[in-house]
Amino acid sequence: MTFKTRRSLLALPLALPFALALPRAFAHGEQHGKAAGPVVKEQKPWGIAGEPARARRTVDIRMSDDMKMVPNHLEVREGETLRIRAINAGNVLHEIVIGTGDELRAHAEMMKKFPKMEHDEPYMAHVAAGQQGEIVWTFNRPGNFEFACLIAGHFEAGMRGTIRVTPKA
Template sequence: MSSYNILGAVLGATLSLTLLASDPALAAGSHGGGHGMEIGKPGDPAKVSRTIEIIMNDNFYEPESLDIKEGETIRFIVRNAGEFVHEFNIATAAMHEAHRPEMMMMVEHGVLEPDRINHEAAKAMQASMGHGMHDEANSVLLEPGKSGEVIWTFPEHAELEFACNVPGHYETGMHGKVKLSH
């Protein structure tokens, strides 16, 4: 079975489970909504205290968890070392759950292919639905072999994780905890 057939099976199963298990309010959530101080804010590059390299493999991250000080501004250099498109997204577990149906919609409209981002399909989706590619400061979506950067200032007292919300990826282990300390 080819990797495309396997991915198709995973995507189909994920869609079925998502539709069965999703709370309608979460399924209707907007990626652009809710990115308030509860998860932090875009960081000022002049205030970066350190840089952390994140490597995205096909079903896990390196490192698998992060130790961050409350209020710290981190530069993440994110590299996709896998064979598929992956996302590095900093949010709460509930926000990730609410975002996954939007990522599934991107697959359904041909924006996210297993190993590439179809920018023409993203433009068509944007024109027809008002939603195509997302561009949020807490997230980067990368094709295989590509790198990106996220600069983020972390809040106090939050339960955060980083995750890949491409359909099926979170469920196969592409998420990790952010441990905030004083």
């Protein structure tokens, strides 16, 4: 065994996790869904992942192939944990992603460049045709936020809505 071969074999355990992660990182399609395991709770400007047991209200958002989301506006009270049930009434994959307008626009641009990219965050629901998914989110920051389908072309076609989070007092 040469030094070069030995060095390559030693590097294999370090490179293997990255190589195995590549197909998942760049595959956006019917395999979307919540990963098994605990939800990572990361504070975002629009809130944090919520506990399902704390959701006192459920809002159904219907997504269709005419690139509409109904309703396209939500009113939420600061501190409220909301269950958003995303219902795909269309024949193609749709998704709902919550965020700021700037973040959603940037993500939509990235989706144009990498349309098969897979992502799975607690503020996203990816829903196959005829199926439904959900987001449980605690809106712990007041402000104006948005939700949208960021699949290439859907955002640009107007598949989005707004969320107004009013202060507690």
